[in-house]
Amino acid sequence: MATEIQGMGHSVKRKEDPRFIQGKGNYVDDVKLPGMLYLDIVRSPYAHAKIKKIDTSKATAIPGVLAVVTGEMLKQYNLHWMPTLMSDTQMVLPVEKVMYQSQEVAGVIATDRYIAADGAAAVEVEYEPLPVVVDPKKALELGAPILRTDKKDKKDNLIFHWEVGNKAATETAFKEADVTVKQDMYLPRIHVCSIETCGCVASFDKISGKLTVWMTTQAPHAIRTVFALVAGHVGLSEQKIQIISPDIGGGFGGKVPVYPGYVIAVAASVLIGKPVKWIEDRMENIQADSFARDYHITAEIAAKKDGTMQALRIKTIADHGYADAAANPSKFPAGLFSIATGSYDFKTAFAEVDGVYTNKPPGGIAYRCSFRVTEAVHTIERMVDVLAHDLKMDPAELRMKNFIPANKFPYKSALGWEYDSGNYEAALQKAKVIIGYDALRKEQAEKRKKGELMGIGISSFTEIVGAGPSHTFDILGIKMFDSCEIRIHPTGKAVARFGTKSQGQGHETTYAQIVAEELGIPVDDIQVEEGDTDTAPYGLGTYASRSTPTAGAAGAMASRKIRDKAKKIAAYLLECSEADLVWERGKFYVQGAPQKAKTIQEIAFAAYTNHPQGMEAGLEAVSYYDPPNLTFPFGSYICVVDIDRGTGEVKVRRFVAVDDCGNIINPMIVEGQIHGGLTMGLAPALYEAINYDEEGNIQGGSFMDYLLPTAVETPKWETDKTCTPSPHHPLGAKGVGESATVGAPPAIVNAVVDALAHLGVRHIDIPMTPWKVWQILKEKGVAAER
Amino acid sequence: MNHRIQMTVNGVKNEADVQPRMLLVHFVREVLNLTGTHIGCDTTNCGACTIVLNGRAVKSCTVLAVQADGGDVLTVEGLAKNGTLHPIQEGFWEKHGLQCGFCTPGMMMSAYTLLKNNSHPSEEEIRWGISGNLCRCTGYVNIVKAIRYAAEKIATEKK
Numbered sequence: 001m002a003t004e005i006q007g008m009g010h011s012v013k014r015k016e017d018p019r020f021i022q023g024k025g026n027y028v029d030d031v032k033l034p035g036m037l038y039l040d041i042v043r044s045p046y047a048h049a050k051i052k053k054i055d056t057s058k059a060t061a062i063p064g065v066l067a068v069v070t071g072e073m074l075k076q077y078n079l080h081w082m083p084t085l086m087s088d089t090q091m092v093l094p095v096e097k098v099m100y101q102s103q104e105v106a107g108v109i110a111t112d113r114y115i116a117a118d119g120a121a122a123v124e125v126e127y128e129p130l131p132v133v134v135d136p137k138k139a140l141e142l143g144a145p146i147l148r149t150d151k152k153d154k155k156d157n158l159i160f161h162w163e164v165g166n167k168a169a170t171e172t173a174f175k176e177a178d179v180t181v182k183q184d185m186y187l188p189r190i191h192v193c194s195i196e197t198c199g200c201v202a203s204f205d206k207i208s209g210k211l212t213v214w215m216t217t218q219a220p221h222a223i224r225t226v227f228a229l230v231a232g233h234v235g236l237s238e239q240k241i242q243i244i245s246p247d248i249g250g251g252f253g254g255k256v257p258v259y260p261g262y263v264i265a266v267a268a269s270v271l272i273g274k275p276v277k278w279i280e281d282r283m284e285n286i287q288a289d290s291f292a293r294d295y296h297i298t299a300e301i302a303a304k305k306d307g308t309m310q311a312l313r314i315k316t317i318a319d320h321g322y323a324d325a326a327a328n329p330s331k332f333p334a335g336l337f338s339i340a341t342g343s344y345d346f347k348t349a350f351a352e353v354d355g356v357y358t359n360k361p362p363g364g365i366a367y368r369c370s371f372r373v374t375e376a377v378h379t380i381e382r383m384v385d386v387l388a389h390d391l392k393m394d395p396a397e398l399r400m401k402n403f404i405p406a407n408k409f410p411y412k413s414a415l416g417w418e419y420d421s422g423n424y425e426a427a428l429q430k431a432k433v434i435i436g437y438d439a440l441r442k443e444q445a446e447k448r449k450k451g452e453l454m455g456i457g458i459s460s461f462t463e464i465v466g467a468g469p470s471h472t473f474d475i476l477g478i479k480m481f482d483s484c485e486i487r488i489h490p491t492g493k494a495v496a497r498f499g500t501k502s503q504g505q506g507h508e509t510t511y512a513q514i515v516a517e518e519l520g521i522p523v524d525d526i527q528v529e530e531g532d533t534d535t536a537p538y539g540l541g542t543y544a545s546r547s548t549p550t551a552g553a554a555g556a557m558a559s560r561k562i563r564d565k566a567k568k569i570a571a572y573l574l575e576c577s578e579a580d581l582v583w584e585r586g587k588f589y590v591q592g593a594p595q596k597a598k599t600i601q602e603i604a605f606a607a608y609t610n611h612p613q614g615m616e617a618g619l620e621a622v623s624y625y626d627p628p629n630l631t632f633p634f635g636s637y638i639c640v641v642d643i644d645r646g647t648g649e650v651k652v653r654r655f656v657a658v659d660d661c662g663n664i665i666n667p668m669i670v671e672g673q674i675h676g677g678l679t680m681g682l683a684p685a686l687y688e689a690i691n692y693d694e695e696g697n698i699q700g701g702s703f704m705d706y707l708l709p710t711a712v713e714t715p716k717w718e719t720d721k722t723c724t725p726s727p728h729h730p731l732g733a734k735g736v737g738e739s740a741t742v743g744a745p746p747a748i749v750n751a752v753v754d755a756l757a758h759l760g761v762r763h764i765d766i767p768m769t770p771w772k773v774w775q776i777l778k779e780k781g782v783a784a785e786r
Numbered sequence: 787m788n789h790r791i792q793m794t795v796n797g798v799k800n801e802a803d804v805q806p807r808m809l810l811v812h813f814v815r816e817v818l819n820l821t822g823t824h825i826g827c828d829t830t831n832c833g834a835c836t837i838v839l840n841g842r843a844v845k846s847c848t849v850l851a852v853q854a855d856g857g858d859v860l861t862v863e864g865l866a867k868n869g870t871l872h873p874i875q876e877g878f879w880e881k882h883g884l885q886c887g888f889c890t891p892g893m894m895m896s897a898y899t900l901l902k903n904n905s906h907p908s909e910e911e912i913r914w915g916i917s918g919n920l921c922r923c924t925g926y927v928n929i930v931k932a933i934r935y936a937a938e939k940i941a942t943e944k945k
């Protein structure tokens with residue numbers, strides 16, 4: 001019997017796992033080349049300071065230290081600054097001043113990683129401290145120190161002002177509304193902290209002029225193009241640059257940008273002609289790599305007395321640090337924040353965002369979410385609860401009342417998106433039943449009488465993922481299509497290469513399932529490859545839950561092209577006309593004569609051995625898929641928390657997640673993605689934040705005080721699903737990697753606020769640490785005394 | 787000044803000259819080329835570097851190679867025997883206990899020691915047993931299932 005095909009809907013065990021469970025993964029730090037040198041980086045202790053002098057003499061005197069790369073050196077090649085993905089600029093190494101604590105100041109190249117560290121410690125830098133701007137609101141005040149003095153005409157710290165929606169209609173709606181609610185909220189800086197940090201091995205071959213870079217990147221092709229554009233003038237051209245993204249130990253958005261360390265390693269390799277390895281340590285990773293969030297939000301809802309929501313208004317100040325180094329599509333400086341109307345049928349809405357420079361690391365990237373969608377979902381899901389609180393309505397009932405009805409899809413939102421499909425009521429209803437919502441409300445009432453603090457929180461989110469259609473979506477001008485190239489070998493086995501790059505999502509398995517579904521070739525016979533720009537077709541990479549919506553679709557389309565050619569070959573072999581052939585997964589047969597059939601394997605063999613005259617030999621296809629729309633996964637989450645009155649600790653007792661990501665390729669993998677996403681939703685809700693003191697000193701810059709949840713804090717997640725296929729995706733799939741990170745935090749906040757609502761608490765900012773909650777308990781007079 | 791050290795790693799005797807400051811994790815990864823053991827932090831929090839040293843799970847980023855002189859080490863590469871996966875490896879594969887795989891070797895070595903000391907751990911005990919290991923991808927639910935699977939498998943193998 002032939003091996004099973006295992007197409008869509010099978011929980012196929014992952015094809016990539018055997019190497020990982022046996023210690024045979026190949027991550028960047030595992031790459032070892034002959035003569036390889038090591039880079040270590042000198043970093044600034046100041047958040048804002050002039051550089052008066054860099055003395056490298058003591059460092060270069062250390063045996064084994066070969067060079068110290070400085071901004072002055074890079075300046076000779078005009079490589080001391082580089083563009084960000086948002087068309088801003090950021091320093092590779094500074095010449096005049098540093099702009100945040102832990103900024104790269106110099107790079108030490110040595111024969112051994114320990115010696116490189118010795119060298120970094122021996123570099124002496126003289127600084128002259130400058131006034132520090134930490135608070136983005138103060139940064140916007142008149143008379144605030146101007147940070148980007150490198151930009152000649154810059155007279156303030158505003159990066160961009162962006163707005164969307166109908167301002168006038170929204171104002172009118174607010175004037176005429178029965179009820180309005182308003183709430184400030186702050187989503188603090190957080191960091192993705194993939195367990196593998198960032199790094200690279202850059203290897204320049206002086207003879208061939210070829211540069212090969214093994215690199216922790218989620219978007220190898222885009223990186224190649226950026227390198228070619230930035231370093232074209234020093235002789236690096238795109239055909240001589242190979243970016244290899246090997247096994248990646250988690251990405252979550254943090255491995256999209258180009259960091260100075262990569263560029264210094266490349267520059268050093270080109271200069272010295274030897275491979276150079278740079279692996280940042282965890283503190284460098286947290287303190288200097290792109291952060292996420294840092295949104296100061298003021299939101300308002302206008303509604304009727306009965307709870308019908310009518311208008312939404314949001315004003316946000318976005319702290320981007322000293323450079324806008326987000327990784328948004330070019331036309332969207334605030335990402336897809338305009339999904340903020342969420343799952344609700346608003347008549348009108350208006351949102352505006354001001355991006356601001358401060359003395360902090362650059363960024364504004366995602367944290368396992370599609371371009372600022374988490375910020376949007378947090379805002380709306382919190383605001384619905386604020387409205388429910390003020391109207392004394394049940395939050396589930398208020399949501400049900402305002403959901404976009406299932407029969408209104410495709411639905412045009414007040415902020416301009418066309419939602420592809422949805423059935424929000426069904427998801428919330430299912431979550432309510434699973435968790436036993438009504439019984440929980442009764443229990444809560446009982447507990448309140450006894451003075452115990454228990455809360456129930458809901459989040460009914462809608463995401464927007466799979467960027468995106470080329471008419472609207474590009475990064476630095478490159479359209480956000482993605483790609484797949486499939487070759488069927490003579491023996492009927494296949495290799496399929498994609499423009500994306502898995503960082504744990506299991507593409508080697510799910511993509512094989514897509515091809516298996518479309519061509520009837522068993523999953524085990526399909527080799528999936530990604531991440532090598534010399535072999536894979538061009539694509540924009542994996543982030544924003546775009547792999548399935550874009551590259552996955554390309555996989556289906558390329559398979560269908562192959563099927564078209566296979567049909568011609570089958571007709572030739574069966575001596576019939578194409579019109580008489582019927583496709584049944586894995587074979588063509590003659591209509592009415594099913595015994596007259598050719599399997600895809602037989603056809604593949606014929607494509608190389610006995611193809612029709614006049615037809616080209618071989619069986620392969622490539623597809624560059626330009627999605628007609630984005631996809632809109634959704635779900636409803638319900639969370640139950642208990643609060644310890646003695647310590648302020650929040651314990652998540654239960655958490656039910658009902659997700660709808662359309663048709664599912666591999667249920668096991670989807671469930672795993674949701675588990676992981678939920679945990680990355682729990683993390684910022686309860687534990688993670690990076691703060692700065694007034695001098696710009698980072699607080700929370702290592703795993704000692706930036707707390708990732710362990711297995712002990714993480715609850716036993718309960719998952720379920722509804723299925724509303726995407727009407728425009730060839731497989732009806734929507735993408736799922738980030739839904740739970742987006743949906744979970746407001747469910748947890750809403751639960752904690754709900755536990756305290758009877759005491760008059762209406763909002764709490766994240767993270768809801770024991771200390772913060774305990775202070776509220778004290779203030780309300782309910783903290784248990786010892 | 788370098789020191790000559792000896793160490794049995796996955797049943798193989800090794801001898802090498804190392805700097806006194808060399809971390810055990812760098813010795814394993816870079817001198818012995820056993821790159822299955824990973825590094826995820828600099829503050830002894832993540833557990834990606836966990837190996838078994840003289841029967842105990844240790845974070846090899848916080849042990850000097852010279853401290854392990856004369857020691858007996860087991861790393862992820864030593865789990866499978868004669869091409870047969872260890873029940874813990876099998877469990878992680880069966881139960882989808884890994885995604886990016888970066889935490890996985892350390893996680894499995896912690897699980898290995900846990901099951902050596904407690905052949906029938908409860909869910910709570912498993913969660914505490916791996917609480918020195920951070921995973922950013924899986925949300926731990928399936929890791930717990932994987933370890934349970936391994937515990938059961940080991941128990942039936944013993945019968």
Ligand code: FES
Nearest residue numbers: 826827832833847
């Ligand atoms: S590398 Fe993180 S604990 Fe050892």
Ligand code: FES
Nearest residue numbers: 885889921922923
């Ligand atoms: S599987 Fe990626 S960190 Fe655990």
